Amino acid sequence: MTSIVLYFHVHQPFRLRRYSFFDIAREEDYFDDDANAAIVQRVAERCYLPMNALLLRLAQRHGERFRCSMSITSTALEQMERWAPAALAGLVALARAGVVEFVAETSHHSLAFLANGDEFRAQVRAHTDRLERTFGARPRAFRNTELVIDDRVARVAGELGFCALLGEGADHLVGWRSPASVYAAAGTPDLKVLLRNYELSDDIAFRFSNRGWHEWPLSAEKFARFLERVPEDAQQIGLFMDYETAGEHQWEETGIFDFMERMPGAALQSGRFTFRTPSEVAARETAAETLEIPHPVSWADAERDLSAWLGNPMQSAAHAALYALYNDTRRAAAAGRPELLERWRRLSTSDHVYYMCTKGASDGEVHAHFSPYDSPHEAYVTFMNVLDDLARRVGAGA
Amino acid sequence: MKVLMLGWEFPPYISGGLGTACEGLVKGLAATDAEVTFVVPRLPEGAVSRYARLVDCGLPREDRAVALDAALLPYLTAEQYERLVARQSCSGDLGEDLFAEVERYARAVEQNVGADTAYDLVHGHDWMTYPAAIAVAENLGVPLVLHVHSSEYDRAGENANARIVEVEQRGLDAADRVVCVSRFAAQCLRERFPVKAAKLRVVHNGVAVPVSAGDDAASAPPDEPRAPRIAEPIVLFLGRVTAQKGPEYFLQAAALVVRHEPRVKFVMAGAGDLLPTMIERAAELGLARHVHFTGFLRGPDVDRIYDEAALYVLSSVSEPFGIAPLEALSRDVPVIVSRQSGVTEVLSNVTAVDFWDVTALARCIREVLARPELRDEMAAQGRAATRVLTWERQAALVRDVYRELGA
Incomplete structure (x- = not known):
């Protein structure tokens, strides 16, 4: 029997105010609370609340055969606590009902694994504790920011005691092998790597409403037929996507909720599939083989690498400047200013460098869609102004 | 007539x-x-x-x-x-x-x-x-x-x-x-x-002498204690960010200055077709923490940036006249101007460098910043020129x- 791993990612960054050069050393308030509140409330209305209710209905309808998994950043959790508590209550109910397994990640959706191993571990530990407090279960599976995996990430995930690691089933990683196999991470044999089936995932996440797509419109039954085409010996099919896919990336008018409501039933029809969580699959399946991941692989853009975050000089400079402040920030936090570390961590959210991406073509459109700025350059200028202010407050000077 | x-x-x-x-x-x-x-x-x-x-x-x-x-x-x-x-x-x-x-x-x-x-x-x-x-x-x-x-x-x-x-x-x-x-x-x-x-x-x-100088001082509420907002000296580029204004030379000089004086800020104020390119250049040149961009500035913000600037640089490739240095001087901000500008003709003894000579520009920036007394001297000169003009x-x-x- 093949497991379907339906996994949703929930994230909201703390977007910055229009922080100008003249705000430096004057304005301590970096974040645009008005915009952040408005966005999380809008997304809650359009997506979180209806999806929470939908998942609960699916569990009631299909019983043990329907499970899914979810990761939620601490920045999103905090925003929900402050501005959309009903959405958070819905997630807690799903966890308590055993429908959703929560997956760990960095607390702030950061790129810390690239720049600072200590901070990476610190963010993962902090977030794991927080998930346990909020949802009542200690996470056993791990996903890194933007699904970035490589051998180092796998090693740390193993060291931290996780049993499963989610990653992108990118062509250049999988090669001739199947993304539907369960892999063992090289050097960390106890850690199972579950890969995303990007074709099937993106049929829903990206192509669902695309009228130019030859498979449009996508019904639950048609999607079930796609699933049937996966070879019989497949261990798992990773359907990984943003939670916002329903209602936000694909609007309600596209019929996405109806699809989500009916897809699991259609998939379960043949009896070949069961929906399982990552830790259930990890416990159940034996790794088919070992996967070596020498270079970071992500789920973003056509390149499936880090170029969406660190692909141009502005991004690299901003990233380097942020991590150059880390030690001073930690010292300031230890000396009684813990809020400065929290601010630093909010700046470590990878969205800030994502907004600085200058790629063209269709990936550029995706970037522009998510950015609160008029241009990548404005994103960079704003970020560097904020960083300059933070540097003064942590005593790092210019 | x-x-x-x-x-x-x-x-x-x-x-x-x-x-x-x-x-x-x-x-x-x-x-x-x-x-x-x-x-x-x-x-x-x-x-x-x-x-x-x-x-x-x-x-x-x-x-x-x-x-x-x-x-x-x-x-x-x-x-x-x-x-x-x-x-x-x-x-x-x-x-x-x-x-x-x-x-x-x-x-x-x-x-x-x-x-x-x-x-x-x-x-x-x-x-x-x-x-x-x-x-x-x-x-x-x-x-x-x-x-x-x-x-x-x-x-x-x-x-x-x-x-x-x-x-x-x-x-x-x-x-x-x-x-x-x-x-x-x-x-x-x-x-x-x-x-x-x-x-x-x-x-x-x-040159229209800014009315603010004397008049405002009398009517404005007393200044806050005069601790500067930003302790580092600020070197200012203020103008359209276009090829004519030589913004690239300003950044190259900045890169040379911060090698010796990491605690100097450079501010590029203005908009123009080269602004995105210059923002990227600043990042490439390792100036991310040293150069700030303000975009186009309006009245009060122009006054603020002149108030905070330690030095104004006109890096133009070809500047028929160039009024900005006179405005800077009239606000007591010393200037370094491109030799390829008309304004040098009305300022005796102004520090002028060829726009392409970024090494000389960097050297002059460091000299002016190191000698605060130059500030008063230059400002006096500027006021004299402004009075005549x-x-x-x-x-x-x-x-x-x-x-x-x-x-």
Whole structure:
């Protein structure tokens, strides 16, 4: 029997105010609370609340055969606590009902694994504790920011005691092998790597409403037929996507909720599939083989690498400047200013460098869609102004 | 005597020095016997002058954004203008371009300037007004004075647009007198255009002394304790971020300075087609923590940045005049200017470097920052130059040019 791993990612960054050069050393308030509140409330209305209710209905309808998994950043959790508590209550109910397994990640959706191993571990530990407090279960599976995996990430995930690691089933990683196999991470044999089936995932996440797509419109039954085409010996099919896919990336008018409501039933029809969580699959399946991941692989853009975050000089400079402040920030936090570390961590959210991406073509459109700025350059200028202010407050000077 | 003066923009909405210079000249001429009628394609709301009759040609405003921006951005290249129009005009009227706008202005001037007033002379400012000025001077049968605030070669260097150059050449051929804003500008003009030297006259721009200096101090509430917001010295670039202004040289010099003096801030204030490129360059040059960008600054923010600046740098590749250094000096900010600028002619002993010599520029920046006493010295010099260079005095020189033509 093949497991379907339906996994949703929930994230909201703390977007910055229009922080100008003249705000430096004057304005301590970096974040645009008005915009952040408005966005999380809008997304809650359009997506979180209806999806929470939908998942609960699916569990009631299909019983043990329907499970899914979810990761939620601490920045999103905090925003929900402050501005959309009903959405958070819905997630807690799903966890308590055993429908959703929560997956760990960095607390702030950061790129810390690239720049600072200590901070990476610190963010993962902090977030794991927080998930346990909020949802009542200690996470056993791990996903890194933007699904970035490589051998180092796998090693740390193993060291931290996780049993499963989610990653992108990118062509250049999988090669001739199947993304539907369960892999063992090289050097960390106890850690199972579950890969995303990007074709099937993106049929829903990206192509669902695309009228130019030859498979449009996508019904639950048609999607079930796609699933049937996966070879019989497949261990798992990773359907990984943003939670916002329903209602936000694909609007309600596209019929996405109806699809989500009916897809699991259609998939379960043949009896070949069961929906399982990552830790259930990890416990159940034996790794088919070992996967070596020498270079970071992500789920973003056509390149499936880090170029969406660190692909141009502005991004690299901003990233380097942020991590150059880390030690001073930690010292300031230890000396009684813990809020400065929290601010630093909010700046470590990878969205800030994502907004600085200058790629063209269709990936550029995706970037522009998510950015609160008029241009990548404005994103960079704003970020560097904020960083300059933070540097003064942590005593790092210019 | 009556002067029909053709401009392209008038304060309060201006894109650069042209509108300010026209306003100053008009004000200065009011102290002479010249009565000025000042014509623009369209007047922004709030444009008033006690010194001239302002005439709005009323060019179409159906697409407000385009109409307004055409008036605001005379120094866009034709290509940038096309992009702008293409972006803003959803009506699909893609026949729009800067040249068409210039032609429309020429026709509108002919229609708007009736025979009701007997003008003695036509005076046009920069290439956008030349076709209109040539036509109307010919119709009226009066002498033509053209004022070159900058030529296409100043603005675009080797990328000069051939059509604009052609318009400028026709203007220079037709004019009875050509007023240049510096000897440097006159020299550049002669190197690039076949123009009779006998036609050329040099009249430097005047400087409007900021009213704030004395007056505000009395009325403003007492200052907060004077701890500077930012402890590091700030080196300022303030101007359009275009090839003409040499922003790249400013950044290269910054990179050399911070190698020795990491605690210096560089601020690039202004907007322009090269701004995104410069932002990327700053990141590439390792200047992410040293250079800040403010975008286009308006009135109060201009005052704030001058208040905080320790040094102003004019890095222009070719600056016919360059009023900004005088403004900086009048606010007690020392300056380093490009040798390729007209303003050096009115400032004795100013620190000037060739725009391409970034090593020299970096050295000068470090010297000025290391010697605060230079600040007072330079500011005093600047005030002296500013006192002499009034618009009243400079306008009188323009009046002399009119007189040569029998007006």
